[in-house]
Amino acid sequence: INREKSPKNEIMTSYIASNESIDSVFHKSSCGWMKNVSLNSIIHFSNKDDAIKTGFKPCKSCRP
Numbered sequence: 840i841n842r843e844k845s846p847k848n849e850i851m852t853s854y855i856a857s858n859e860s861i862d863s864v865f866h867k868s869s870c871g872w873m874k875n876v877s878l879n880s881i882i883h884f885s886n887k888d889d890a891i892k893t894g895f896k897p898c899k900s901c902r903p
Contacts, residue, residue, distance in 0.1 A: 854884040854903050856895050865890040870901035 856865040857876045865884060866873050873881070884890040887903055897903050 854887060854890050856882045856884070856890065858882050860895075863895045864898050865895040865903060866898040867901045867903045870898055870903075872898060872900060 853868040854865050855868050855870075855873055856863070857873070857880045859876075859880045864872075865887075882893075884893070884895075887897070890903075891897075
C-alpha cells in the first residue's frame with residue numbers, strides 16, 4: 840500500500856466569513872467570533888487572497 844503523506848510543515852487552515860456580516864470580516868475557522876454564526880450563513884474560502892478579493896478584511900482578533 841502506497842500512502843502519500845502531507846508534508847509536516849503544511850498547515851491546513853480554512854478561512855470563513857458570514858454572508859450576513861455588516862463589516863465584511865473573514866476569520867480562521869477556529870475564531871471564537873464565528874461561534875454564534877448560523878451554519879447556513881457561513882462562506883468558506885480556501886485561502887486569504889480569495890477572501891480579500893471578495894471584499895472581506897481580516898479579523899483583528901484571530902489575525903488570519
